[in-house]
Amino acid sequence: MIGGVREEGGPLHWVVPVRRRLEKLEAAAAAWDPAAMAEPEWRTEVTPEGETRKRVCRFEDLDGKTETFHLRARVCLTWDHRTGCQIGSEFFPL
Secondary structure (H helix, E strand, C coil): CECCECCCCCCCCCHHHHHHHHHHHHHHHHHCCCCCCCCCCCCCCEEECCCCHHHHHEEECCCCCEEECCEEEEECCCEECCCEECCCCEEEEC
């Protein structure tokens, strides 16, 4: 059990892998020096969206500038210790 949520089974089985992925992303962002690197050294798999999907990844920030948020992190929602990821990788945008 992690943080009061069972690791396998149950209605909240997805919480643990998402939490672990977010922890890795947070650690990478905390260690990042923007003056030295264009982006953090990701501690998990982070990939760009394809060219077609980038169109839906554009947002206007608070100063009116349009930014493209096209990076995404993978998370496996169902894991089998013998065969690996059972449900195709899910993604959440960065």
